Amino acid sequence: MFRRGLNICKNNNGFEIESHYDRILHSCTSLAFLSQIHSILTTTGIIKHSVHLNARVIIKYSDFLHLQSARFVFNATDHESSSFLWNTMLRAYANSGFCSEALEFYSLMRKTGIRPNNYTFPFALKSCADNLLPTYGKLLHSEIIRTGFGSDIYVEAALIDMYAGCDFIQDGRKVFDKMSYRDLVCWTSMITAYEQSEQAETALHLLHQMQQESFCLDWVTAVTVASAIGQLGDARRAQSVHGYAIRHAFFQDLPVVNSILSMYAKCGEVEKAEIIFHQTKQRNTITWNSMLTCYSQNGQASEALALFEQMKISDVNPNQVTALIVVSSCSYLGSQQLATKIHDFIIQNKIETNLTLWNAIMDMYAKCADLDTALRMFQEVPLSHLDVTSWNTLISGYGMHGYGKEALKLFNNMITHGFQPNHVTFTSILSACSHSGLIEEGRNCFSEMEKLCVKKEPKHFACMVDMLGRGGFLDEAYELIKNMSSEPNDEVWGALLLACKIYGNATLGKVAADNLFHLEPQHTGYYVLMSNIYATSRNWQEVGKLRQDMKNKGLRKPAGVSLIEFDNKLHGFHTGEEFNSFTREIYEKVERMVVEIKMVGYVPDLSCVFHDVEEEDKHGMLSYHGEKLALAFGLMNVSDTGLAIRITKNLRVCSDCHLAFKLVSRVYGRKIIVRDVNRFHHFEDGFCSCNDYW
Structure with missing residues (x-):
């Protein structure tokens, strides 16, 4: 059919055949065919007389990420007075991810004297957001106001997206609040901005305002709302948005299905997520990944890996995200044989292994008791290509295996090679010192945090309390808690309670337990620990009280x-x-x-x-x-x-x-x-x- 259309066009030189070429360009699925069409359009001279065909060829080249050819077409046209062609080329750069080139092209457009319009600014603003350039974005905002497009609804929506993408939510909200008219796209842009910055409650509050102004959700808004509810883990509201999506036939759109599935996963509603997954016949990679994540995030690693086996024989190809989920599930199970198989699968299927996935595989091997392979992977990466997470992963690996001195050596090497430790680094090294009984070294690392401008968080205090408590320094651990600048959380008190269990200190243990029962009243483990402390001191009366409390609250010891x-x-x-x-x-x-x-x-x-x-x-x-x-x-x-x-x-x-x-x-x-x-x-x-x- 393609070649037939091509022959029709060849045999009709001089006639109105623009529509024929337009259809052929639209259906073109290979760069080779596109080059052939472009050649015919050029040799026949047809392209010189059609701005529309020039624009179509530019966009089609950009679809294949062949931006040099797209620019060649643009340069060969009479574009000096055509803002349409300038906008087309700008769009090609922006939508293909060539953000720097897009902004350079915009500057060239202004120098040439072409006046931007309401189609120009959205593409330039998109490039600012994608390249995280808020300063450039604000300059564009000023130019938008000067050129009189400050009240154009499309430009305003693009400004909101730009500020949100650069994490300047309040600036985006100012634009939103000043709008004389807001359509559904603008409402959705602002709601999405809050959702993506993890301000879910604010996003849902704005949704309520939108509905009060008689706007109804479309499927795009529904995707954002489902994500916001997932952040909150609100199962009740999850059912509500699910019902809305069904009533308005949004389940015909796979992105909605995927977002609802992911929402239930984050709410811990595994069975409901399973029902949606099994009812969905046309699944894409995101659908599979959403269900895999559901199992992985809810402690069902075996189920995640079983589903992965099904995915491998389906017509959907696993991608990098799939690999990250499966690697995480294997890390949870700690199976060395499985770790090797998963790594081999990633290599054999040529799944792109960026540093994030590489670090995750290192972590998997460390958690599967294969430190030698984890170390070898670390050493295979050139020093300049490593990041802080790479160092943290190996430090944590040594620590959890009880090799505290090796972890300290790695920590010092990290600093020597110019890497700045972060809060995760110190959690890992303090934990390593705790597991190896390196109390003095742990104290030194804790003091080092201030020198390296790393803020002490509750997690770090928990590690210190754990280390001091295991070493028998219970009073010092308690003093550290009392002198914390922030309120101690359950991790901190939990570390003290465990230390009291080790040394049979029921008095201090009760202090820790009382705080824990207030902070985490449904956490069975703390009741069991305190009960064991009383049992060790043969205080059966208190043991009985705690067991009765657990019974009254419907708490059961987690199954091992x-x-x-x-x-x-x-x-x-x-x-x-x-x-x-x-x-x-x-x-x-x-x-x-x-x-x-x-x-x-x-x-x-x-x-x-x-x-x-x-x-x-x-x-x-x-x-x-x-x-x-x-x-x-x-x-x-x-x-x-x-x-x-x-x-x-x-x-x-x-x-x-x-x-x-x-x-x-x-x-x-x-x-x-x-x-x-x-x-x-x-x-x-x-x-x-x-x-x-x-």
Whole structure:
């Protein structure tokens, strides 16, 4: 059909064939065909007589990002008096992302004497926003006022977008408030500006004002509103906008479907997101990524990776965003084999790996207990191409594995090479010092923050309290909290409560717990910790009160799950797994394992079990903790003694299992790597890398 149209045009020299060429240009899908058409238009001389065809060819070249050819067409035309062609070329630069070239072209346009109009300014303003040039944008704003276009609705909407893109929201709001008339586009631009600057409540308040002025949402506004509600995590309002989208048939537009799906994900409504995903037959990459993100953000990493397997056999290609989500999910699970597979997939499918993705893959390997690969990836990047996140990732990796001295060395190298540490850097290095018991070094790093002009945030105080508390400096930790310039948050008090658990300080523990119960009344873990402190001091009356409080509030201790990978599958174990044909052998292995480690000094730590349980039952409950079941499974199936047994737990490993794992590593001559919610534990020959400091 294309060639037929081309032949018609060739055979009609001198006739009115502009419409034929226009249709052909519109349907052109390759640069080679476009060049052929351009050649015919030039040799026949037709293009000289049609401003419209010149503009069409310019835009078509820009669609293929061939801006040099587009500029060649512009230069070959009689454009000196045609603002239409100048605007077309400016549009080509702006919409193709050539922001600097667009602004240079605008300057040339002004020097040539071409007067800008209401089509010119929006493209110039867009380039300012995309290139984050608020100063240039304000100069354009002044010129807009001087040339009399300050009250043009299209220009005003572009000004709002420019100020929003440059993070000058208040300047954009001033333009908005001065408008004599606002259409739906202007309202949507201002609402979107607030949403993108994470001022969701203000965005929704403005939406309410818009509706009071009798404007109805279109699908573009609905996308913005869904994103704002997602930021707030407001499930009630999420249902409302979902219903509105259905009633107004917006679900025919895939961007609306994707935004509603993403909104439910951020509200923690996984089941509702699943329903929308499965009801959507025509899915694009964003749809898949939205559902993957939903699982990943809501702690369902296994479901995310299972969905990724489905995506791979669909007709949609994973992209860089997909890779980031999947890498994050693998980091959560801590599977080394899976990490290698995902990295191989990224390479084999030639997914562009920018520094953000590279850093994420480094982090994945570190969290999957493969520090050697993480370090190798760090060293493969030229020093000049690294960023602060690259350094932070490796410092954090060393810290979580208990290699505090190596983390400090890396921190010093970072400063030596001219990289400015940020608040994340200090969180990582203080955490590393805490996990390794490097108290004096941690104090020095904390003091160093002021010299390097890094503001101390609650997260840093939490790390310091954790470090001092684990080291037995409970009074100093409490004094640090009392002297904070801002209100201590739950992380700070939580660190103190954990330290009180370690040292059995019920008095100070109660102070921390009372603050935590006020700040996070629904957080079960704090009740359990305080209950354990009372149990250690045999204060059963207070234990009973706390358990009753939990019951009254409907709080339940979160279920612990321990994961171990074998034969390319992740196997999960919970405490007290149901006895069946699969678990029978595992239970028997646990019993033999306990007998053997008792012969080298294992004594069960019964403080890990509630007091109102029979003594015999306490021993049984400890033996069948999820991590012990996972370990028994590993000993049964990972026959190569040179391979480490790797286990991931979603909660803190208990003191009884920690002791048992040390002794198992000695008796069986196996290396065991456990990642709990706080850190990594490397068990070998009867010792743990944490030096019992966790």
